[in-house]
Amino acid sequence: MGYPLDPELAAAVAMMAEVDISDLAAARAAWAAELEVALAEADERGVEIREARAPGPDGAGEVPLRVYRPLDAEGPFPAVYSIHGGGFVAGSPDVDHDTNLRFCRELPAVVVSVDYRLAPEHPFPAALDDCYAGLCWLVEHAAELSVDPDRIGLWGDSAGAGLAAGIAMVARDLGGPPIRYQHLHSPALDDRLATESALRYTDTPVWNRRNAQLSWEAYLGPDGPGCPDVSPYAAPARATNLAGLPPAFVAVMEFDPLRDEGVAYAEALQAAGVPAELRCYPGTFHGSAAVTHAGIARRVTAEAMAALRKGTAR
Numbered sequence: 001m002g003y004p005l006d007p008e009l010a011a012a013v014a015m016m017a018e019v020d021i022s023d024l025a026a027a028r029a030a031w032a033a034e035l036e037v038a039l040a041e042a043d044e045r046g047v048e049i050r051e052a053r054a055p056g057p058d059g060a061g062e063v064p065l066r067v068y069r070p071l072d073a074e075g076p077f078p079a080v081y082s083i084h085g086g087g088f089v090a091g092s093p094d095v096d097h098d099t100n101l102r103f104c105r106e107l108p109a110v111v112v113s114v115d116y117r118l119a120p121e122h123p124f125p126a127a128l129d130d131c132y133a134g135l136c137w138l139v140e141h142a143a144e145l146s147v148d149p150d151r152i153g154l155w156g157d158s159a160g161a162g163l164a165a166g167i168a169m170v171a172r173d174l175g176g177p178p179i180r181y182q183h184l185h186s187p188a189l190d191d192r193l194a195t196e197s198a199l200r201y202t203d204t205p206v207w208n209r210r211n212a213q214l215s216w217e218a219y220l221g222p223d224g225p226g227c228p229d230v231s232p233y234a235a236p237a238r239a240t241n242l243a244g245l246p247p248a249f250v251a252v253m254e255f256d257p258l259r260d261e262g263v264a265y266a267e268a269l270q271a272a273g274v275p276a277e278l279r280c281y282p283g284t285f286h287g288s289a290a291v292t293h294a295g296i297a298r299r300v301t302a303e304a305m306a307a308l309r310k311g312t313a314r
Helices: 007-013 024-041 093-106 126-140 159-174 196-200 209-220 259-271 295-311
Strands: 047-054 063-070 077-083 110-114 147-157 181-185 248-255 276-285
Touching: 007 276, 007 295, 024 093, 047 093, 047 126, 063 093, 063 126, 077 093, 077 126, 077 159, 093 110, 093 147, 093 295, 110 126, 126 147, 126 159, 147 159, 147 295, 159 181, 181 295, 196 209, 196 259, 248 259, 248 295, 259 276, 276 295
Parallel strands: 077 110, 077 147, 147 181, 181 248, 248 276
Antiparallel strands: 047 063, 063 110
16 A cells, blocks of 8 residues: 555554455444444534334335434424445444534434445345335425425435435436435445446555455345446446436545546536536545544535535525
């Protein structure tokens, strides 16, 4: 590894454990332990948090949701539908707990975070179906949540951003819930992993080509990635029709195997007539925003907040 990372990020990398999802049980356990510490330190002031459940897809159980509601503001509020990352194989609403608290307080907005089923135990379309079910629940309960149903924005990080892009397509194609805006942060969109960044970044911090390969194999099945019949709902980079999708903000990190598929998706949205803003953050790697003391990470978060506020404004 010899990448010219932002100095503050480079110092943080030296203290970070390697992420390796080839031993999925160990990776899940390690991440859960880290999140337990973060949750204990979270500032939940000014936010009401409750758990809810949405009716699941046919043949599946209910979908757990975590709902964040501002205590010191009056609605109706915009809503942020939050979909966590984790390579399709790990994570829960705990991953974005701090971020969701900030969205709730500072926008302010009602935030609904979905706890979708994980691969490989539950391959595609389980996660997508769960995410769509949770989105439908949000719209159906808009009145009791003090949510303006015409001001719903999607937020997703990594695999969560790929799922957000997928459910935006599903909602369009099924005439489903109206989505005002989609924010795709370091999105996982292309199972083929044939872009320049996907081929080059084999040893980048947090996420690399090998992890990306394992992630897609878990989600699509070991023989799924690269096959010609992969659904665009699973891998939105496969879509041939992007017209009519909600406006997007796409954020990519410089030293990330997923960088170029995010760039290509933003350009494809623009070509289809969809307003799409693209930001590439220099000196960063996948997951850089979690290094909260770094100036570049604060910039990423501030610009995400501003974009969400604008995207869900009256």
